[in-house]
């Protein structure tokens with residue numbers, strides 16, 4: 001445990017540093033030192049670092065944390081290791097809500113609020129449809145996810161035609177884009193993240209009990225139905241706010257929890273905090289790649305995560321055909 | 328301690344349990360016997376409150392279990408399923424510790440020192456020390472079954488519901504496990520209700536027996552009236568011979584095609 005935290009902090013510092021120094025405008029170490037030297041004129045550098053890069057890096061970090069933590073919890077609720085908010089259609093439904101808020105010219109925090117309502121609604125639909133057995137059948141879960149995603153994306157595409165020229169903003173939602181980062185958005189995202197991680201950690205032991213299936217969780221004193229609903233609502237909250245401000249970024253909630261499980265086992269006491277932390281680091285790295293690989297052109301971050309995530313998903317799906325968690 | 332009144336239950340439309348009336352005294356050790364599919368597991372799950380009866384009720388200490396909080400119920404009743412649904416990698420220790428969930432004082436702080444001490448004690452009692460750090464998924468069927476029992480004991484329940492706790496155990500561990508449970512029942516007054524398929528183990532360990540057939544109670548009593556050739560013939564349909572040792576009847580099945588064994 002100590003070792004993995006140490007490695008995490010190391011990763012974090014390195015990626016953070018690389019991230020601050022890289023991007024469209026080259027900043028070298030002298031420029032950086034210049035910020036702290038009153039005699040040099042460093043306003044531009046300051047502006048780039050403090051108003052462009054830092055909020056963006058932090059937003060990447062928060063988004064990664066949100067997606068990975070909610071992915072971890074959804075996997076337990078659905079008893080299925082492939083339950084990632086992007087794959088099962090919750091991200092698409094959050095996009096739907098955010099696009100509606102956009103179409104009606106609502107203020108930006110409403111993007112998150114509407115995204116929240118639509119994703120809660122959809123996650124309950126998915127939950128009820130796929131509930132037939134004790135374990136959620138992988139095929140059902142994926143089919144429902146695809147159906148929901150396609151249906152709602154059709155709406156989103158329709159909205160793009162509707163608004164015409166302004167549609168860049170909607171495209172951003174469908175591909176994942178961190179370019180619009182600002183401190184204000186950072187603050188709007190911190191609250192839902194803090195609330196959800198608090199709720200997740202609070203219920204870590206009961207989530208562990210749920211790993212044995214409903215019947216045993218019940219016998220261990222867990223109110224199964226209530227726990228699952230609370231977890232779904234809370235995960236939808238984080239997913240909604242991350243999608244509302246950064247768009248659909250896939251597979252983070254799949255890759256990170258899976259890797260942590262392989263290293264540390266499935267106990268939620270370790271899994272939830274570590275997934276959250278490493279999810280943040282992962283997305284920070286992905287964002288750095290998206291900004292630098294074709295600099296000064298920027299590729300959407302969703303493209304980067306899907307590029308790594310989709311093959312990984314395929315590998316998992318083939319390996320865990322029976323829909324079991326395994327080590 | 329436990330009282331079941333006019334309980335009927337069905338999955339979807341199929342009626343499984345029909346008008347069951349039973350009671351289990353405090354400190355009793357009751358074996359539930361009956362052929363495959365006769366409704367034993369279903370009965371236990373109704374007592375557990377996981378399945379809700381279509382009619383009738385279950386009372387514990389005269390309180391209807393539907394009116395009890397889940398946590399309070401789980402402090403009182405420990406359950407070992409016939410088959411666990413567990414399929415994730417955690418260590419044996421972490422797994423057994425889950426039995427302390429109903430006793431959690433503060434969800435945020437999680438398990439306390441006291442919880443870990445109790446877990447340690449149970450691990451020793453169940454002879455599981457050498458598995459402590461093992462991933463539960465890598466245990467053998469019998470080892471895992473003992474871990475399941477340990478988790479239920481960790482709840483420090485007044486009542487233990489066991490669904491074929493010895494089905495995967497070799498005779499040595501089967502006797503040892505039932506011995507541990509029997510001690511709890513005799514010295515600590517814990518009420519035990521266990522489904523057993525091994526009629527001889529049931530005859531040896533149980534103070535009371537319930538024999539089920541086709542979703543109903545065929546007969547209640549103890550080894551003296553239930554471990555009987557005619558009764559068993561009627562319920563299970565096989566021929567048998569009863570022998571006695573130390574006042575306890577044991578059963579020897581008689582194989583109709585015995586001839587082939589001598590060929």
Ligand SMILES: Nc1ncnc2c1ncn2[C@@H]1O[C@H](COP(=O)(O)OP(=O)(O)OP(=O)(O)O)[C@@H](O)[C@H]1O
Pocket residue numbers: 338343361362363364365366367368369370409
């Ligand atoms: N989830 C379910 N849905 C529908 N029918 C079920 C379900 N579970 C059990 N049954 C049926 O109910 C009947 C009683 O099952 P139960 O599991 O209680 O039997 P049992 O006495 O425990 O048998 P065994 O000795 O094989 O464990 C069986 O006919 C079984 O097929």
Ligand SMILES: [Mg+2]
Pocket residue numbers: 367368369409490
């Ligand atoms: Mg059974």
